[in-house]
Amino acid sequence: MTGCTSDSDGPSTPTSSPSRHQEPSDTSDHNDHKLGAQVQQTLGTAEVKNIDGLFVEAGLEHVGDGFHSRPDLERGHSYQLTVTCEGKGHVRLSVALKKPLHRTLACDGSVWRQLLTAPGGAIKIDGERMKGATGMVGWRLDKAGE
Numbered sequence: 001m002t003g004c005t006s007d008s009d010g011p012s013t014p015t016s017s018p019s020r021h022q023e024p025s026d027t028s029d030h031n032d033h034k035l036g037a038q039v040q041q042t043l044g045t046a047e048v049k050n051i052d053g054l055f056v057e058a059g060l061e062h063v064g065d066g067f068h069s070r071p072d073l074e075r076g077h078s079y080q081l082t083v084t085c086e087g088k089g090h091v092r093l094s095v096a097l098k099k100p101l102h103r104t105l106a107c108d109g110s111v112w113r114q115l116l117t118a119p120g121g122a123i124k125i126d127g128e129r130m131k132g133a134t135g136m137v138g139w140r141l142d143k144a145g146e
Contacts, residue, residue: 035087035136039137040138042111043140045058045060054144059138060136062135062137063085066127068126069141077118078117079117081113081125084112085108085138086137088135089107089133090105090106091105091128091130091137093105093112094126095124107135125139
């Protein structure tokens with residue numbers, strides 16, 4: 001059996017081919033993996049089981065990449081948006097609703113929650129890195145228990 005692996009430093013290589021042990025040039029990949037695991041643990045998204053039917057979506061991104069989501073929500077229903085960031089610096093969060101929501105969130109592991117009432121259709125949720133910020137940012141969107 002042959003599989004492929006890839007990393008950000010080069011092309012995919014078959015896992016059955018001989019490989020040499022390579023030390024990472026810096027610890028950022030290891031740190032991002034660790035920070036990402038912390039974000040997923042905080043949000044409960046490592047293994048989402050949508051037993052109650054309330055889960056809508058979740059995501060995890062490098063702070064430097066930002067995040068952009070366009071969930072399609074049911075008009076008049078309430079949703080819980082949860083965002084957390086691990087690392088350093090701040091991210092700017094924007095949620096395009098009838099009354100737009102803008103927040104600056106610290107990448108210190110704190111959790112920000114907001115109850116949203118959907119206007120119907122897709123809404124825009126965007127997270128942008130502020131100068132100097134690094135780490136991992138994640139979000140989770142659930143239907144609010146009704």
